[in-house]
């Protein structure tokens with residue numbers, strides 16, 4: 043058994059104190075290490091850099107500790123119980139690490155729990171204490187770590203884990219949060235919302251339950267767990283989630299949560315429900331159905347797989363589909379979401395340079411470390427991966443005359459690889475699809491995963507009575523979908539050849555697309571455009587200035603590159619046809635309508 047004790051020792055200095063007790067230390071000394079990355083987020087983050095102080099003692103005597111590399115320590119041999127005491131700086135408000143101030147504390151085990159090399163398989167015991175002082179006497183704790191002893195709900199105390207990997211897969215939130223619970227198929231589901239907000243938590247419970255049930259029905263059962271926790275951090279601006287063994291950590295805009303007394307599904311709330319749906323689907327897909335290489339993943343360095351299209355792409359496909367199938371949104375709203383994904387993929391020239399397999403493999407350095415050239419260089423295994431899932435689903439439905447679908451494949455993957463915990467090899471999915479459905483998807487998979495060709499979406503949509511059209515964007519905020527006006531403003535706006543944002547001096551180019559008008563004129567990301575043809579540019583006027591040109595016109599652009607004023611001659615281009623609309627086809631035949639019903643699970647005949 044490995045013993046840990048965690049306490050926020052100084053909320054104002056953002057410091058957690060951790061004590062680690064190792065009984066019967068190895069005769070040649072104990073080596074400790076902290077992970078460099080957190081499962082589910084494929085980037086080296088070097089969490090050990092946040093360890094501020096570290097000392098060791100044994101039976102009252104100091105033990106020498108030597109740092110071996112950026113993330114590991116060697117303690118000198120000793121007889122008795124080795125105690126390592128360390129402090130961890132926690133000031134990263136994300137779902138991936140740790141955060142502590144006087145309002146709350148949050149941590150992932152990967153940020154706080156040193157691993158004892160050679161003893162990762164041993165059970166762990168963790169005592170978690172609130173900060174000292176009257177100001178923190180009301181603090182509660184929310185986590186799905188198993189409780190070691192009798193514990194009042196939401197109270198601090200002693201927790202346990204079967205081994206180190208389990209220990210780091212149950213993030214912990216502490217403070218004064220809003221809390222509610224609901225039952226899903228006999229298992230308690232909780233939601234804890236931290237941060238200032240005025241959300242209708244009862245409505246959240248009512249909406250989350252059918253989404254959870256939709257996923258459970260797809261896989262046939264809920265994985266075995268005591269309870270499930272949606273851990274939400276509400277902030278002014280933020281978005282993200284990370285999946286765990288029996289919980290998820292989410293960060294969202296407080297305005298995306300449903301307001302009291304409001305019944306409509308706003309675009310922001312739809313996005314939040316989609317995020318919850320996404321992370322819940324991961325309970326099966328990636329937490330239990332896993333690439334073989336993730337099973338005993340080395341947390342000290344990158345672990346490479348080409349399968350993230352399956353784990354993130356398929357999950358991204360089902361997250362929004364479950365909103366429709368569970369009745370949270372209607373078919374038109376789902377068509378809009380799907381059209382926006384297609385638009386996002388089409389607008390990236392990087393899809394012509396990188397395959398989805400490569401995107402997955404290089405996630406560590408490319409997808410997770412995107413720079414201004416990302417649209418020209420990479421494709422997302424989330425968004426294109428979800429279109430691959432869509433194409434697979436519609437192909438299986440069509441080729442099997444409606445007898446099978448991707449749902450059957452996912453259920454088989456759960457039974458063969460999830461329940462059994464047999465990891466999936468890099469090339470095994472194709473055979474499972476053919477075995478389960480009788481449909482040979484080898485050609486489609488190789489086109490979709492290993493080439494940069496576009497997917498045959500238009501003809502697949504026709505088979506289920508969905509209309510498909512590509513058109514020119516109507517305005518800088520048009521991200522696709524038939525809805526006339528975009529629901530909310532994004533930070534980046536668009537003109538042919540570039541994305542831009544407002545700047546005190548004019549507009550700043552954020553991304554410049556390959557072979558677009560801006561790049562051909564010599565403009566670069568970071569350039570601040572002051573004027574077009576001598577007229578001042580602002581966020582409001584810029585699209586008009588660029589759009590109003592005749593194609594033959596040459597536009598004179600004045601822009602700062604760093605502190606140097608430069609002049610560029612820009613030949614405007616026609617706006618690209620890169621915006622997608624989808625709709626339920628009214629004139630679809632009965633066979634198509636039946637297929638559509640089987641797919642979407644909602645009656646779509648009355649359109």
Ligand code: ZN
Pocket residue numbers: 320324353354357
């Ligand atoms: Zn995901």
